[in-house]
Amino acid sequence: MLQTTGWVLLFLLGTVAVLFLTLYLLMGKFCNGPSPSARKTFVATMLETGGMKFVVSWYLTEEEREQCLQTSPGTAIVPENTAADADTDVTLVSVTTAETPLSEDNALISFDEDGLALLTIKGRTFEGALLAIKDPSRIALSTSYPWSSMEQDKNGLTVGDHCKANNAVAGANAGEFVNSGSNWGGRPVGVVVKDGEILFNEPSHGDVMVGFNANHILMVTEVGNMGAAGFSTYVKENNIVDAVSFKDLNSSNTNLFTKLIINGNPVDLNGKGVGANPRTCIGQCADGTVLILVTDGRGASGHLGATGQDLIDVMLQYGAVNAANLDGGSSSALYYDGAYAHTSTYLTYSDSSRRLPTAFIVK
Secondary structure, three states: OHHHHHHHHHHHHHHHHHHHHHHHHHHHHHHHOOOHHHHHHHHHHHHOOOOOHHHHHHOOOHHHHHHHHOOOOOOOOOOOOHHHHOOOOHHHOOOOOOOOOOOHHHOOOOOOOOOEEEEEEEOOOOEEEEEEEOOHHHEEEEEOOOOOOOOOOOOOEOHHHHHHHOOOOEEEEOOOEEEEOOEEEEEEOOEEEEOOEEEEEOOOOOOEEEEEEOOOOEEEEEOOOOHHHHHHHHHHHOOEEEEEEEOOEOOOOOEOOOEEEEOOEEOOOOOOOOOOEOOEEEEEEOOOOEEEEEEOOOOHHHOOOEOHHHHHHHHHHOOEEEEEEOOOHHHOOEEEOOEEEEOOOOHHHOOOOOOEOEEEEEO
């Protein structure tokens, strides 16, 4: 009996070793193989994940990783990425009322009697759900405030729980958060503003604020170099009501991408955001309509995921004049009308969402 058990364990260990070696060699093939496109996609995908950035360091030096993500030789590089550098021009958005006829910007959207529309989006390597909200005044930020300290074990709320706590009809994950040790979604990263009050104020390199002012206009602004005092001044001067922040730094502390469309101009990603991953982004049309897009990836339904350019293309197609990337990956989730319209690819959250400190909700 013991001998049989030993052989079974040996077989299982051997199988696991073979699978690991096969996976290791396969990933090495992507990193060092003959296809520059496959290499770039694989490296970018790994670097854009929260917990798998280390994988490419097994095969490539930091210099090789950075070189891999640069624009391919012979491709024109825009000297100045004016869209990414610009501030949000609030005059480009004129918020409509519930009685205002639809503009041509969102002619593709057929709203229900409640002013909402849930659309299925299909791309080459992803599927997604796009929620359109005609009245932007219905958008608010839900939080799990008060935050936990780094030593406390305090969970955030799932997207569904954020909605239920506020009697909201819909919601999606919002800003970046701490997810390490015993701290699960109870503490944000960067900045958080709710109802005009700053609840978290620790902007750092790469942070981009994504939120709404008192006129319900989506604001996308670099805040990483402001410092706490500078951000406080910015919030007051610009009447920011609800906001979070997001950034995606690679190993060399370079922001991959957060801004997608600014003042009607798509951001030239210039080799950034080319990885395929689950994504969440938010945008706004010229008539004030808010668009929230959540996509799948990482093998879900056979899909790799969406790239940054995919998000830009969808947002432009539906009329967004401003749009920004939010926390994605296993955080991506969209809740609508009492159920999840889209959830993470991980089994743990296949019928729910991760616990999060913030979520954009629709009242």
